[in-house]
Amino acid sequence: MLLTLPAPAFLARLFAAPTRPRVTRWFAARVRHGATRHIEPPxxxxxxxxxxxxxxxxxxxxxxxxxxxxxxxxxxxxxDRVVVHALRGDCVLEIQVDD
Structure with a gap:
């Protein structure tokens, strides 16, 4: 009779496919008061x-x-594309993109 035991967790991690690194990218956009800007998000x-x-x-x-x-x-x-309109004062936006 053949008995199979589960592999220890460290062996599963050792031979598992490598995980893709997480990357965060940042972009900045400035929109003047009363102006409109189109942003194509990545x-x-x-x-x-x-x-x-x-x-x-x-x-x-x-x-x-x-x-x-x-x-x-x-x-x-x-x-999809985003339209940004600055309502009050100049608007400063940061756009965070997580891969």
Whole structure:
């Protein structure tokens, strides 16, 4: 009779396929008060952080609009183009892309 024992966890990790390293990329965008800018988000999970001002975000194909104030963030659910309009003051955005 052949008895098979489960491999210890360290052996499973040793011979497992290597995991892909996680990379986070950051981009910055500035929109002057009253101006509108189009942003094509790169592939990956995209989060928009408003650092200054107040921004109105509209994403193609999404019926909901989002208004971000300073220190607020919004994760984009789709990879479609985003239209940003600066509502109050110059708007500074950071765009975080997680691969």
């Amino acid at each position: 592939a990956g999970r995209v989060t928009v952080h408003c650092r200054e001002g107040e921004a109105w975000l509209t994403q193609d194909g999404d019926p909901k609009d989002v208004v971000l104030q300073a220190a607020e963030s919004h994760r984009l659910l789709r990879g």
